Amino acid sequence: MHTHATAEAAVTLSYLLVESEAFTGHNDATASLYANGKQHSTVLVTLQARDSNGEAVGLPSNAKVELIPYVGAYSGTWKVTNASSDFEVFPERTAVVQAIAPDPQNQQFKLYIYNNNATTSTLSDRFAVQVTWGGLAFRTNHPDVEYGGSGDAGKFNSSFKLQSVPAQKYRVSEAPAQEIFRGTVNGFTGSLKRVALTLTHPTTGQPARLYASAPVTNFASTHHNKVASGVYFNSIKAAIPNLPASLSSATHELFKKYTPTPEDYSILISAWSRVDDTFTAREQSVFSGPLDVYGNPVSLNVHLVSERTTEPAYWELYKLTLSTSTL
Structure with a gap:
């Protein structure tokens, strides 16, 4: 009116x-x-x-x-x-x-x-x-x-x-993992990799443009000796449950090795060489809350599977499966 x-x-x-x-x-x-x-x-x-x-x-x-x-x-x-x-x-x-x-x-x-x-x-x-x-x-x-x-x-x-x-699902693609850090943190040997994401609008074929003011729900996928955490704009979203006491502070310190940049939308994957210290399994999680510039929620479904092995050379192997939803 x-x-x-x-x-x-x-x-x-x-x-x-x-x-x-x-x-x-x-x-x-x-x-x-x-x-x-x-x-x-x-x-x-x-x-x-x-x-x-x-x-x-x-x-x-x-x-x-x-x-x-x-x-x-x-x-x-x-x-x-x-x-x-x-x-x-x-x-x-x-x-x-x-x-x-x-x-x-x-x-x-x-x-x-x-x-x-x-x-x-x-x-x-x-x-x-x-x-x-x-x-x-x-x-x-x-x-x-x-x-x-x-x-x-x-x-x-x-x-x-x-x-x-109704809102449409974005197509998600991932770049090859980029190594951010490899070395010792708090006495433990670990590595940190970043997987940059590209979301493509199904109608326009253009990359997603996200609305920075929307609140984002933290998430982390955990399996064996690995944690996958989300990055949204200038913050790392890593609510990590039930960490082994031996790796709790080390894992949070490891994520600090990466500094997010504006418009950053990616996944960080940490791994520890001590494969016997395992996280409580939560292979699948949802990175929810980001909105695109049209006001649609863009939820990222993350499935992390650790390729567990006792071979020292293979402690970093994992499989990451990503998809989007509008919920």
Whole structure:
């Protein structure tokens, strides 16, 4: 809902048009957004109010500008706000038509719509706009009127469609392990390797861009003499359970050998040559909390399996399996 104050007395609308900002100039275009409650889709409402003398004036202070179903009822629960989101718009191709210069007497408002329906399916609805004040109501859901903002005797016809879609799983790939440290820590021989990760958006094919302000849940995968820990931006996330007393402080010191960099998203794997000192097994864990720039959670499922062997030369062998989810 949007309100606008003015001292003039408007009695009618001579122009009223609603559009998706991503498809300006197109009637009934379909825009998309993710059903995560964070990403917004921008709606443009253009209008011209007139007083009893036919002069262009602003809307009165009690006017309401709100979205309504073009017909029937919504299939989903949509929320509308006047505040824009920090998250980027849906990664789709926009199709803005270069229109003639707008009438300087027009007023234009932006509304931001979002959806947080918990569903794995796509919801789609058709929207019109309604402007009301002092017992007057003007709507754009009159199909008997020609499309456009000019209308006919206070009746208008324009709309847009919006579909709410579930988040998609990123494709995850890993670079060859990079050795960060090999040597003695607190009297124990160990090594630290870093596996850099690349997440690729399934629709755009572009690398993931993550939203740095989201809180992240710590994790660690443990098996035999090894620990896999997550790195997210400038911090190492290593909640390591039930460490053997002999290696507890040494393991935390080993992780300190690596200094994360901005935008860092990777896995650190520590290993100790003392294969008889084993960690409580937690092979699978989830690195949850990071959001992408569209507001979707990007959870990383980590499965660490130690290739345990009594051969001294093979104490660092492991297998790492990674996948992503949207939970």
